[in-house]
Amino acid sequence: MDCMKFKKIKIPHTGQKIEIENNKLSIPSKPIIPFIEGDGIGADITKAALKVWNAAIESIYGSKRKIVWFEVYAGQKALKLYKEILPLDTLEAIKNFIVAIKGPLITPVGGGWRSLNVTLRQKLDLYACVRPIFYFEGVPSPVKRPQDIDIVIFRENTEDVYAGIEWPAKSLAAKKVINFLKRNFNITIGVDAGIGIKPISEAATKRLVKKAIIYAIENNRKSVTIVHKGNIMKFTEGAFRDWGYEVAKKEFADCIITEEELLNQKQTENNCQKLIIKDRIADSMFQQILTRPSEYDVIALPNLNGDYFSDACAAQIGGLGMAPGANIGDFIALFEPTHGAALKYANLDVANPTALILSGAMMFEYLGWKEVSMLIKKAIQKTIKQKKITYDLARLIKNVKPIKTSEFASEIIKNLK
16 A cells, blocks of 8 residues: 555555455455545535444444545545545545445536536446435335335446537537538438437446346345336337346346246246346336336346436435445445435535435445444434434424434434444
8 A cells, every 4th residue: 555646645554455356355354445525415424424334333343343434535625625626536546445435426507517426437437326225114205105115226327328428509519410410311400409429338238237137146136127218219228128138148047037938937926036137118117116116126227217217216215315325346336325415404414314324334235244234224223213313304204303413323323232
């Protein structure tokens, strides 16, 4: 670690670096983990989450294991320190230390900078956005049976319209593209149209679906559903579906069975011993995840559909304040809550830190510290059952007084015991 040089951050004096050995992560007892506090509510929820994470680790391992936290910067805090929103220091630190976690970062609407979340995913090649959706008893929900949803979303992170290939209406570049399409393909587009390009590739699709299948197998899940709009976008989202089936059949032939094969054999999902691979059209899937969510397990989607779908699913379990997430590549992983920075609640000590705390629980699972993750989830469930909850949840329940972000963290820590 001594050879690593950063401009404005210093590597902690204690702790060890996570390494990659024999194509696997090697986790030391005291790994150095970079963290980004985040914008808006980031300061409040990160402070709360750090206390919960540290207490949970100590409850399980005593002094034998701990995280050595290493603050790095992005967004408004980076702008003050570096005069730029995403310094090279931060990217290099995450690359070098492999596993990191972050709070929410703002993305200006219209002008300003492009999404830092998207930039981090692309720069670090974090091609799988992984979002588990599960319910805690007692959380207000707009659906009758929120306990029926227990899914893990694998959203492709690097392509689709999020690739950022677009030009504003009436710009010279847009006119050139419009003229090119007219001249070469006889496609007519209005001269006042903004233009965007939607790339979906075989390589990116297959590595995403492969990661989803591996996760499903390792975690004893029953099915992987490929979600697409291939009936309309045949050569992008339709190809996503076809390539997903191809990688399943080629690399997991002994472990999987397609839904079509299952029906031909007159089996049911309940008595099938293999992982079932199936697909659904996106608009139909949005309905089915509401009407019969228990039929779905691990779900693989292109980027834009995955964004919409994960937020719609999060609504069933209490909203984005309850929804953790991670962006994972071959090894590098950056964990983050699904929600935004909520600037109007910044520094008020009122925001719900659950999504960030649960993102940390995901991180502990990734490190192989599953006992810590399980303990955190149990403590959160107990705290919610005690109706000690933050404003976003309390306002939806009669006669429940909300507690502060910091107080919620303290109650979780009490329930770790």
